[in-house]
Every structure is written in C-alpha cells, then in structure tokens.
Amino acid sequence: MTPPRGLNALHLHQGHPDFLDLPWYLPLEEWRLEVCPRLVEVPRGLSRHPVVFVSYGAHIYALKELPLSVGRREYEMLRGLEERHLPAVTVVGLARVRVPGEPGDEVAILLTQYLPSSLPYRVLFMNKGLERYRERLLDSMASLLVRLHLGGFFWGDCSLSNVLFRRDAGELQAYAVDAETSELHPKLSDGQRELDLLIMEENVTGGLADLAAMVELPPTLDVYATAPSIRQRYERLWAEINKELILTPGESYRIHERIRALNELGFSVGEVDLVASGDGSQLRMRTIVTDREYHRHQLHNLTGLVAEERQAALLLNEVRELKATLTREMNRSVPLSVAAFRWLDERFRPTLNKLERELGPAADEAELYCQVLEHKWFLSERAKRDVGLEVAVKGYVTLRREQPAPALLRSATEPLPGVVANTGTSPTDKQEAPSSERS
Template sequence: MTPSRGLTALHLRQGHPDFLDLPWHLPLEEWNQKVCSRLVEVPRGLSRHTVVFVSYGADIYALKELPVSVGQREYDVLRGLEDRRLPAVTAVGLTRVRATDRSGEEQAILITQYLPSSLPYRVLFMNRGLERYRERLLDAMASLLVRLHLGGFFWGDCSLSNVLFRRDAGELQAYAVDAETSELHTKLSDGQRELDLLIMEENVTGGLADLAAMVELPSTLDVYATAPSIRQRYERLWTETHKEISISPSESYRIHERIRALNELGFSVGEVDLVASGDGSQLRMRTIVTDREYHRHQLHNLTGVVAEERQAALLLNEIREMKATLTREVNRSVPLSVAAFRWLDERFRPTVSRLQKELGPAADEAEIYCQVLEHKWFLSERAKRDVGLEVAVKGYVALRKEQPALALLRSANAPLVTVEAEAEAEAEPAPAPHREGLR
C-alpha cells in the first residue's frame, strides 16, 4: 500500500512543504512514530477533532481532520482573517482523503502553521511559576475578542480551548485557532457581538467547570467569575474604542490627545469624524480604529523588526531613550529613524547574536531581547542604579543556563519538550516590571 493511496486532493499555499511523505493512507488517529517520523508533541488545548503535529525543519504544522464542508469553510475563514490582519493561526492547506474502511467517504484535513512559542490556557492556569500570566490571560482574551469584532469576525464558538497565548514582553497576546463555526462580515451588529459574548461566557465557564472536576484549580481562579471578568474587560475596551467626545472648534489639540490615547492602547486610528452638533458651537468627534498593532507597525517601519504589540512598545521606548541620548551628545535634535538605526546596529542585533551563540537559536528574537530588558530592570531595581545592558545579558545567560531550555529558546533541531518540562522550566521566571493591564 503506497503512502498516497488515501489522498484524493491536496491544495497548498506556496512557501510550505508538499506533505506528500505523510501517511495519508491512515486516519490521523492511527499516526505514530513508526508510520510517521515527523510526528511531534507540543503543548495543546482540547479539541473535538483529531489533531496531530508534524515538523519540517524549524516549522511545525497542525493537521486536523474534519468533514469536507466544515474543513473548506474553516480554511476560507482563516484565509479571510489573514487578509484582514486579524490574530489567528495561518491556514497552509486543505487536503481530501478517502479512507479504505469508509466505503469511499471523504474527509478533509486542514493544515495550519503552528504558532511558535505559544501555550494553551491549561498550561498557564495550572502550572506553578506561571501565576503572573493568569490575570494577563483575561486581558488578552478580552483584547482578542475586541480586535476580532472590530474586524467583522463572528466567532460562534469562542472558548479558552480555541485560543493560544504567546508571551509578549511580560504580557500575553491571544490568537484564534478554531474557526469551524465562524463568519466574516463587513461589520458586526450589536446582536452578533452580544451572542458571541454569551457563547464565550458559557464555554469558558463550562470548560473551567470540567477542568475543576478533574484537577484542583488554583485558589485564585473562580470557575464562575472568570468569564464575567473577561466580558467586563471586553466592554471597557470596546467602549474606549467607540467613545465619542464633544469639543469646541478651538480645541483641535483634543483630537491629537484622543488619537494618542488610543495609540497608547495599541490601536491604530484610520479615520476621525467631526460632526457639528446643536448650534454649531460644539463638534462631536468619533475615531475609527483599524487594528491593535500601532506599535508593531511603527517598529517595523523604523527597523524591519517583527514583534508582538507590547514587545514593540517596549523596544520603541528603548529607541526613544537612545534618541534622547544622541540628542544630548550632539546638542541638536536627532531623527527617530537615526536613533532606530543606531539601536538596531549597536544593541538589538549584537545582543540577539550573542544570546543565540550562548543559548541556541531563538524562536522569537524580539521576546528574548525583551526578557533581557526585564532582567536588566530587575537587576537595576535591586542595585538601585542602572546596571547596563552588558551586565543584564551576562545575568540572563547565567539564569537560563541554570534552567532547562524553554520552548522559546528551542533550537530548530532540538527535541520538543513536554508540557511538564516546559512548565518546570518556567517555575522560577525572572521577575517582570509591573504593567497596567485592563482592569
């Protein structure tokens, strides 16, 4: 029996493997190391469908078996999310297979790219050493829903199991990983948003209740208060993005204040509407936000560095500090672009290169650099002075060498660690500076 016997169709995007060496003649539930040497284990959430993970060099892909119509729908929706630059896993391909024991019945297998350095909620909730991320997880979940709803995405099955979280400079960013019941619209109605929030509350509460029946949850985690807390955070953030304010024609500076306030939350402002009200002595200002990647865009435009939103904000702060230093040294204003070039050439690239030599290739260069900055903050707080980047790098390298390698630092050729090993490695993370989240 040849490996391609069960494969009837294969649709793939450019830039990825052809996957023809996989054992398509077997259902996913029968794949193991004997029939598929590419099979790997990664931290995963719960799924109602069979899901396996395979590696091709440094890249890992998730394969999920679905009915053909459902698989095609999810593939199309994920491509739509990518086109709209919304946070979700990337759809790579869709196959159709005919199993020999199903009388010619076809099934679809959706192929998505695994999100590097990501963790499911169960790891963040249950493992010692990750407590500081739990509160941030609720903020990340609320932010994800706001971003998706702003982009016209009706989820239809929002739950903690359908989300992956990536560490982002001491915070978390959330990504949708399941879109089987989802729809894309030009704009969501209030009724659609309300329904999505109700589904989220029911799914989150039910998921935590099921988990509590199997294991003891942390005392700080309330099964029935978590979902309402996510909704409250969502409502506050949604209100902030849609707030209208009244200004007088002479208060144009308030337009810039409003835009700056949204930018500080990470939102890019696409349009500003000014409409006269009453006798014309007042104007109603409404801002239209486009995404929550303001700092990501700015950092990439300045340096070419790809980072998460909070990583980018932290790195931009360091670039601005360099700008101030250069301005003081030459006694004249220095453009931010010049400071960005110096920062990239003198700090970011040399530091990342050194860390990779000491610790191995990093899956996320921006995150590892931000971790060094957080370690620098911690050492400086303890020393009551700025210890400098060199001391921080040495201390960070020493700290990581004392612990098992994190998934974040995993080499492309290194074996994947288990969830338990990764959690153990996180048991004593470097303290992070306090940041204000949504409250």
C-alpha cells in the same frame, strides 16, 4: 473494487514542506510513531475532530480531519483572518483525502502551523501558580475578542481550548485557533457581538467546570465569575476605543490627545469623524480604529523588524531613549529614524550576535532581546542604578545556562511551570504519494 483511502489533492502555501511522506492512507486516529516518525506531542486543548501534530525540523504543524465542506469553510475563514491581520494560527494548506463511504467519498484535512512557544488556556489553567497571571490572562482574552470583533470576525466558539497564548515582552498575547463556526463580515452588529460574548461565557464556564472536576482550581479562578470578568474587561475596552468626545471651540488639541491615548493602547486610528453637535457650537468626535498593531507598524517602518505588538512598544521605548541621549550629546534635535538606525546597528544586532554565539540561534529574536531588557530592568532595580546593556547580556547568558529551558512566563523571582514539547526527529525516507498543488 472500491479504491482504498489515500491522498487525492493537496493545496499548499509556499514556504512549507510538501507533507508527502505522511501516512495519508490511514485515519488520523491511527497515526502512530511506527508509521509516522514525525509525530510529536504538544500541549493541546480539546477538539471535536481528530488532530495530530507533526514536526519538520524546527517547525510543528497541526493536522485536523473534518468533513470536506467544513474543512473548506474553515480554511477560507483562517485565510480571511490572515488577510485582515487578525491574531489567529496560520493556515498552511488543505488536503482532500479519499475515504469511501464519506459524503462525496472525501474528507478534508486542514493544515495549520503550530504557534511557537504557545499554550492553550485550558492547559495553563491546570497549572499551579496561575494566580500571578490571572489578570493578564483575562485581559488578553478580552483583548482578543475586541480585536476580532473590530475586524468583523464572529467567532461562535470562543473557549478555553480554542484560545492560545504566548508571551509578548512580558505580557500575554492571545490567538484564535479554530474557526469552524465562524463568519467574516465587513462589520459586526451589536447583536452579533452580544451573541459571541454569550457563547464565550457559556463555553468558558463549562470548560472551567470540567477542569474543576479534574484538578483543584486556584481560589482566584472561580468557575462562575471568570467568564463574566472577561466580558466586563471586553466591554470596558470596547467602550474606550469606541467612545465619542464632545469638542468645544479651542479644543482641537483633544483630537491629538485622543489619538495618542489609543496609540498607547496599541490601536491604529484610520479615520477621525467630526460632526456638528447641538446648536453648531460643538463637534462630536469619533475615531475609527483599524487594528491593534500601531507599534508593530511603526517599528517595521523605522527598522524593518517584525515583532509582536508589546515587543515593538518596548523596543520603540529604547529607540526613543537613544534619541534623547543623542539629542543631548549632539545638542540638536535628532530624527527618530536616525536614532532607530543607530539602535539597530549599535545595540540590537550586536546583542543578538553575542547571544547567538553564547546560546545558539533564537527562534524569536525580538522576544529574546525583550527578555534581555527585562533582565536589565531587574538587575538595575536590585542595584538601584542602570547597570547597562552589557552587564544585562552577561547576566542573561548566565541565567539561561542555569535554566536551559526557561518557562514561557516568568516573574522576577519565580517561573510559571510550563510544558516543553518534544519536537522529535525528522526522517529522511519518503513514501510515494501524489504530487501536490502549490499556491
């Protein structure tokens, strides 16, 4: 007798549920609330394979069914992205499910953590009001490709469905989702980058054409001009971070200027190459960029806080403002580390404690504090003076109470419509299943 479908093995990372109460005996297409109360609906892109989402408390996980070899390969790709600190969804584990009749009588189910407060580009492009965010959306998608290529990642399937975005201190941060067709290399060749960009252009144009057949796209989102615009942004940024400078004697200061300029873009500089040029009276300078997490690293080193890149840059600006204030008040230079400690102790923590008492715990403390700073800027602009942090906190609490579920993006006067996911409730009963392996 052929054994029925069921869970053969489950390889999981620590810090996540065991997932043993899920109905592994059913194909993902047949999972319904009646058999899996943890099922939730969230905004999603298109997928070639069955995908479901389940909630465990405040966390949501995506499960995708794949042929075993493809699932193993994508698992390794996502692990590689994580190890290289590249922007992508976090892989949680890989299940091997017994399915008689499939190659090897098994399929893989890849488990990833759903990125909180995120939306696929495809879903966002179906919303009205996109015009205000078009430039930032295209810039963030181009920036994502630059970061992935710098990290040696050939995607092979960049599309509107495979890119997620979420807010990062008023800007947009893009993340890769699928890695089924991807490759990791020490470094990409120009040919590999060119191929990846061609695939992106074809996929994005095709995705927009499909959307245009379903909804009326904004005039600024041209079906045939958008993908080339992303490519142009990519090429400008790539050229900027890879350009070489010619230095003459006495221009060593330009080395530090170049590094600062790259740091302001968020890129960390790992090495600087200086090579003799021409007759030896000049030097050719080339910088080796490592990642786009310069401000994240600096903030973490100073405070221990973990934040997104744009969040970290905004928080560091406030630390530097406090440093200038302390220097003026004390009439002597104050180290940035001292200002960071004072900022953490006197501003950041007290503000978050007050917000937690008024609004409840925050899923992303850094983003919450950045939203308060943004609200402070808006109030100060309106009042034509600095209103101060305390007034901003009170105003922000009032705003949140009037709008309990604010949109993921908002401008000073008008929010962008978004989709609020139902996280569902967590059942307490569990079905019998084999024990899991943990790594």
